[in-house]
Amino acid sequence: MMTLRLAFRNLLRQKRRTIFTGLSMLVGFVMGCFFIGWADGAYNHIIDSFTRQRLGHIQIHKQGYLGKPSLYKTIDNPERVGKILDTVGHIDSWAPRLFSAGLVSAGEKSAGVQVIGIDTEREERTTNISNKIVEGNYFDNRIRGVILGKDLARNLHAGVRDSVVILSQAADGSIANARYPVTGLIDTGDPGLNRSAFYLPLEYAQELFVLEGKVHEIAVNAANLNYIEKVAKELKSRLSGTGLHVADWKEFAHEFYVAMSADKGGMYVMLVIVVIIVAITVLNTILMSVLERQKEYGVLKAIGTRPGSLVRMVLIETALLAGACILLGSVIGYFMNLYFAEYGLKLANPIEWGGVQIKYMKGEVNFKSFYLPTITVLVTALLVCFFPALRAARTEPAKTMRTF
Amino acid sequence: MEQCSNQVIVAKNVKKNYQQDSIVVEAVRGVNLTIEKGEFTAIVGPSGSGKTTLLNVLTGLDTPTEGEVWLNGRLLSEMSQRELCDFRRDNVGFVFQAYNLIPVLTVEENIEYVMMLQGVSKNERHRRVVDILKQMGLEGYHNRFPTQLSGGQQQRVAIARAMVTKPALILADEPTANLDSKTSRALLDIMRKLNEETNMTFVFSTHDPHVVDRARRVIILEDGVNVREETRN
Ligand SMILES: Nc1ncnc2c1ncn2[C@@H]1O[C@H](COP(=O)(O)OP(=O)(O)OP(=O)(O)O)[C@@H](O)[C@H]1O
Numbered sequence: 001m002m003t004l005r006l007a008f009r010n011l012l013r014q015k016r017r018t019i020f021t022g023l024s025m026l027v028g029f030v031m032g033c034f035f036i037g038w039a040d041g042a043y044n045h046i047i048d049s050f051t052r053q054r055l056g057h058i059q060i061h062k063q064g065y066l067g068k069p070s071l072y073k074t075i076d077n078p079e080r081v082g083k084i085l086d087t088v089g090h091i092d093s094w095a096p097r098l099f100s101a102g103l104v105s106a107g108e109k110s111a112g113v114q115v116i117g118i119d120t121e122r123e124e125r126t127t128n129i130s131n132k133i134v135e136g137n138y139f140d141n142r143i144r145g146v147i148l149g150k151d152l153a154r155n156l157h158a159g160v161r162d163s164v165v166i167l168s169q170a171a172d173g174s175i176a177n178a179r180y181p182v183t184g185l186i187d188t189g190d191p192g193l194n195r196s197a198f199y200l201p202l203e204y205a206q207e208l209f210v211l212e213g214k215v216h217e218i219a220v221n222a223a224n225l226n227y228i229e230k231v232a233k234e235l236k237s238r239l240s241g242t243g244l245h246v247a248d249w250k251e252f253a254h255e256f257y258v259a260m261s262a263d264k265g266g267m268y269v270m271l272v273i274v275v276i277i278v279a280i281t282v283l284n285t286i287l288m289s290v291l292e293r294q295k296e297y298g299v300l301k302a303i304g305t306r307p308g309s310l311v312r313m314v315l316i317e318t319a320l321l322a323g324a325c326i327l328l329g330s331v332i333g334y335f336m337n338l339y340f341a342e343y344g345l346k347l348a349n350p351i352e353w354g355g356v357q358i359k360y361m362k363g364e365v366n367f368k369s370f371y372l373p374t375i376t377v378l379v380t381a382l383l384v385c386f387f388p389a390l391r392a393a394r395t396e397p398a399k400t401m402r403t404f
Numbered sequence: 405m406e407q408c409s410n411q412v413i414v415a416k417n418v419k420k421n422y423q424q425d426s427i428v429v430e431a432v433r434g435v436n437l438t439i440e441k442g443e444f445t446a447i448v449g450p451s452g453s454g455k456t457t458l459l460n461v462l463t464g465l466d467t468p469t470e471g472e473v474w475l476n477g478r479l480l481s482e483m484s485q486r487e488l489c490d491f492r493r494d495n496v497g498f499v500f501q502a503y504n505l506i507p508v509l510t511v512e513e514n515i516e517y518v519m520m521l522q523g524v525s526k527n528e529r530h531r532r533v534v535d536i537l538k539q540m541g542l543e544g545y546h547n548r549f550p551t552q553l554s555g556g557q558q559q560r561v562a563i564a565r566a567m568v569t570k571p572a573l574i575l576a577d578e579p580t581a582n583l584d585s586k587t588s589r590a591l592l593d594i595m596r597k598l599n600e601e602t603n604m605t606f607v608f609s610t611h612d613p614h615v616v617d618r619a620r621r622v623i624i625l626e627d628g629v630n631v632r633e634e635t636r637n
Pocket residue numbers: 404422423424429430431449450451452453454455456457458611
């Protein structure tokens with residue numbers, strides 16, 4: 001009790017020094033809090049854009065399809081899977097897809113294409129595909145045909161309202177062959193896809209490849225990034241034994257995931273800066289006050305205070321200050337991160353990442369941006385002030401109290 | 405050797421050398437003395453004669469280079485640092501020349517401090533603080549901070565702190581050095597009165613003749629040796 005009282009009063013003693021030490025802890029904490037919130041916000045925004053707008057957060061395939069895609073590895077019962085998806089919580093939307101390859105010609109020109117059969121309504125709800133149409137129209141009830149990647153169209157010298165012919169092989173071994181009008185051109189954001197994408201309404205594609213009622217992939221978007229793991233886990237258990245494989249984006253977009261993880265090193269650099277700021281100021285100021293109070297520690301020790309109590313006194317003094325700064329810093333950091341999570345920062349030059357345009361940098365309020373700086377500031381301050389604390393404990397009354 | 409129970413301090417051939425650069429300073433050079441319970445003793449000597457050094461060694465604040473010190477029946481050199489700490493807490497009350505009181509604690513808290521270390525209950529602590537402040541003529545001062553007191557009052561609080569746990573020995577190194585002669589004499593009068601009332605043992609160092617007058621036994625120290633002593637009434 002007395003130790004706590006002494007520590008507290010000692011803090012109030014040299015107010016300017018206490019404020020200076022506190023300020024450095026506060027700045028360190030808020031910097032850490034803001035940076036982590038900001039970095040997480042930005043990364044999650046990139047990840048969400050990349051996955052949600054194109055691949056989906058989670059994908060379901062027949063077992064083995066991801067490693068080696070093939071026309072024959074189909075999900076044979078998409079309706080049944082769909083019914084299950086509709087009963088799982090935290091799913092935002094889902095969309096079935098059918099993939100194949102083919103040769104397209106328009107007039108004299110021809111090119112290899114990737115055929116993507118999409119459920120026109122579900123795809124729109126899941127990836128907002130119509131936003132990417134740069135010419136012509138997205139499919140609706142009346143407009144049916146094909147949407148071409150914009151560079152594919154240029155290579156074929158084909159435009160909206162022209163018609164193109166596709167040649168491929170169906171699942172039953174027969175020749176797949178059909179002519180469709182071009183309804184729109186798409187800029188997917190992915191250069192490779194722009195040169196090869198050949199979007200068909202799902203039922204056209206199923207008919208063309210003789211895969212009635214079957215698809216290759218079901219893309220699922222969770223309500224937000226934080227639910228992906230939970231949803232994937234539940235889907236895995238609900239779909240076990242069906243021969244289907246559930247993968248989240250970390251699995252099916254593994255390279256992207258690795259790139260994103262590597263970039264998170266910035267966070268640790270930031271925390272190291274916080275450690276340095278706090279360590280230097282705390283060491284300086286606490287050491288200074290300990291040296292100034294040598295005579296007092298001498299008296300305390302002479303009259304029977306154990307060295308351990310003196311160590312505790314110095315540590316408590318620092319911990320009290322750090323605690324107060326962390327509390328205040330949390331309030332400041334919370335509102336800062338809340339503001340930037342809400343309004344973000346519009347980028348003058350949008351960043352391109354894997355074909356997705358990032359126009360906003362947004363912060364995020366999450367638990368990590370509070371507990372990591374808390375641990376960093378507290379542990380650094382206490383570790384660093386251990387040295388002055390030991391110094392206080394080692395005070396030799398006979399030496400420090402000499403008056404000559 | 406068996407120690408007699410009313411011997412508070414027994415020093416045998418105590419020597420203390422300080423190494424200063426390449427020269428050895430012999431601050432205390434073979435002191436033999438015995439202090440008995442209830443004494444009111446002054447250690448007197450010119451500046452540099454080794455008074456502070458001797459008192460530090462006698463209370464375990466410093467270790468002698470040679471010789472043995474028995475305090476309240478215990479041989480100091482046999483105790484660990486921590487044991488010494490606890491032993492001082494329970495057996496010795498200190499009054500220093502300056503920097504006695506902890507500036508961030510009130511008069512009451514300063515006096516309470518050692519009792520808290522000893523685990524005395526709150527009510528008991530308060531009762532004793534009120535009592536001792538009355539004896540010291542400092543009623544009503546318990547919420548003041550040291551800086552709000554005069555030098556004489558501060559030393560009285562220091563004596564109160566030293567006495568409040570009823571230690572075997574109260575040791576004061578030049579308690580009046582920073583006080584004027586009138587205040588010094590008043591402080592000594594209080595100490596002597598307490599000594600007579602409670603039979604607590606007082607040992608103090610000084611070079612002030614007015615203060616020496618108040619002592620009942622005077623040990624004269626010269627060049628680190630107790631050369632002479634006088635007994636008075
Ligand atoms: N830590 C030390 N290192 C070196 N020499 C010391 C040390 N402490 C004391 N001395 C020397 O020991 C001698 C005795 O010093 P001490 O302080 O005990 O004398 P004193 O009688 O208390 O003097 P004063 O009346 O001035 O307080 C002096 O010569 C002093 O310079």
